[in-house]
Amino acid sequence: MISLRLRMFAILMAATCAVWLSGIAWIHHSTAAKVDHVLDARLAEAARMVSSLISDRRIDVEAAVALATSSETVAGYSRQLSCQIWRLDGARLAGSTFAPEERLAEADGFGTNTVDGTEWRVFSVTDAERGVRVMIGDSMAMRERLIADVTHGLILPSLAILPVLTGLIWLGLSGGLRPLRRLAGDLAAREAEELHPLDRRLPSELTPVRGAMNDLFARVEAARERERSFTAFAAHELKTPLAGLKTQAQIAARGDEGQRARALSQIETSVARTDRLVRQLLDMAAVDARRMGEDHAPLAAILRDCVQMTEALAEAKGVNVRVEAGPAPPRDRLLLGAALRNVLENAIQASPAGGTVRVRADARRIEVTDRGPGIRAEDRTRITERFFRGSRPKPGGSGLGLAIARTAMEKMGGELHLDPARGGGERVTLRLG
Template identity: 40%
Template sequence: MTSMRLRIFLLLVLMTSLVWGGSVIWVQWQTRQEVQHVLDRRLMESASMVSSLIGEGQVAPVIRPPAPAGDYEYAQQLSCQIWTLGGDLVARSSSAPSEMLAASEDGFSERKINGEHWRVYTVKVPDTTYRVMVGDSLAVRDGLVTSVVQSLLFPALLGLAALGLLFWSVLNSGLSPVRRMAQALAARDPKTLPPLDAPADASELHPIVDAVNHLMTRVKSARQREAEFTAAAAHEIRTPLAGIRLQAQVAASTSDPKTRGEALSQIQSSIDRTALLVSNLLTLAQEDESAIVVPEDRKWTALSKLLDPALRDPRLELPAQEKLLLIEPDRFALVLNNLLSNAIRHADKAIKIAFETDREGSVVVIEDDGQGVKPADLPQLGQRFYRPSGSTSMGSGLGLSIAKSAAEAHGASLSFMPSKLGGLRIEIRGITTR
């Protein structure tokens, strides 16, 4: 498992090392240029000094004796020669070779003598026949630059190590809100799932906290629905099972064929109701687990292809012109067929599916001419296991809940109201039609 802290630390160290290395290269180049300039100036000054002595007539066989032990190495390598214009060596320092350091041209030049590279400054002594050559070894110059860079390298490495420790310490401190949030999550009561508090010192974590709190809210809501669903389902299943058991006892204890037949008929009705309830429970559980319908899953589908052939009823009136709906066919078929099934159970002579338009857009309408629902019961329609007062239907109270859940997955909504036909009118809003 990759550590975010370690990854950030290594990236910081890598970036710092690159910048540090670039700085060292630049310092080395800049130091070399400065050292070359300083040493060239030294050669010119030395040559000028010797030239002035010659101009005063002070020429000696050897200008400089051997340097005593312990003298600065560069001073030992500075060499001087005095030549006549005719090519005769008049004098030289102890460190200078016997071979001419440079050609006859004045100014700076470089030459290799006995495997050693020299940088030489040559000047002709005015009003004389002498030429002064002062030079030093390029190897010594390179050694001087290397020495300077090496003297800078140790502090640079030490500074890099110190920066690494500071980086690690700062990262530990900067990531402390993450650790606190992890501890707060671990300490949450799984039964209540209270929301997290957003850390005041880490605004970057606020979106994560908001997302986690939103997830906790959804989990709590899902758990609450699951608990209510389980309790209600257990109650709804227990009721027909108790009826089946009672009717079975009646059928087993009576010798009257008529009573036994009625008991068996009631058992059959209870079994049918239980089968319908179990089927609706499975459908509702599957719908709860399904995701929201995304645009990629929607396609234009004809209304006639969505209706279950088993629900074709002579009382059903469809639109005169075929209509297309932009929906996910399988899931929206749940909406229409459950609503249509509900209308068929309660209708008297007329069931109607129509398409209307208002200021909010298209509206799909399903209505019937049945007894309708009392105004006090309308707000509760669509709740799980809810059946209006006085209902004699064998329904489980889940059909409208399934339709509502599938419609909401499409971003649509169901509205319940009295119908002008006399029964219930259901409006589906939020579905694109043409």
């Protein structure tokens, strides 16, 4: 991909060339207009002078023609006017050396005519008293050459400046991009562990870049902290049930029938706890990595899957799960499924034996209500933090369920709300975005 410096240089040079070409066009047009105006004035002046001399009889016709068409040489440029004097009855009285034989014009005033293959700019004036018409003409080729010479004289100096301007633009871009190179150098010099904010003073155009990078550093640091917490917690939580499994397995291998039965029961409990912990850890990792909109399913299907996945836990606890669902658009299967499943598991775990967990769902929200002891007031502000079990933790809990649900809802653009249920228990509301 083309570098930023070359891209900006190309844009600036294109703009400069466009302005330069526009200036050339304007110079040519302005020069042509002014030269035409000056030469037309000279034509009119010469024609009126000849007419005046003839009218006053101070000079004969041939002398007047010679006077009007005398050669002008300025800085190596020679200009020769052509003059004709015609009688009004159509007879030619006189003409200059370079004037054509045919009449230059038919009417008074200015005109542009082609005579003998040459284009002429002509001014004519009639002396009705003497019955003659005086015509003074300029070759258009001569005018165009004069305009071209003047235009070239103005353009060539500006053309010589163009390389200098190109160099200045390149140097200006190099200096203007120097803060960006310094920023790149600061980043290149950092170690992978250095995530502190950038504090170098930068131009206002680069301040948003610095802010975005500092925000990225903060998010990366937060993600790394979560990973460290995740690893430490997983190692700690898995160590306990695994140690228990080992102990109970040794008891089962060496004990009598009663001890073996109790040990196998404890092994089953530990395996169930470990299985739920591993699944929640996988849920948390999947929710963290998930992007919205990858897989959608009808809300009724997501509800049905979550109820089926918690059915064994509900039967073991003796809890009934009742679902009331209205029509709703499809939702993200993984995110909403992870949120609802963990909320439902928490509600079943909190419910007393023989209790009922109610799930009400529509297009805007899902409410899960249990009749358990609820959440203590002092725990409400932290209950959705990862690995926080509260001051009255449930046996086998990991402190991840509500944290997974909150993260999943935020990824969907929704919200998680916890409120005491009327009549006791807890009501968890998943507000869908």
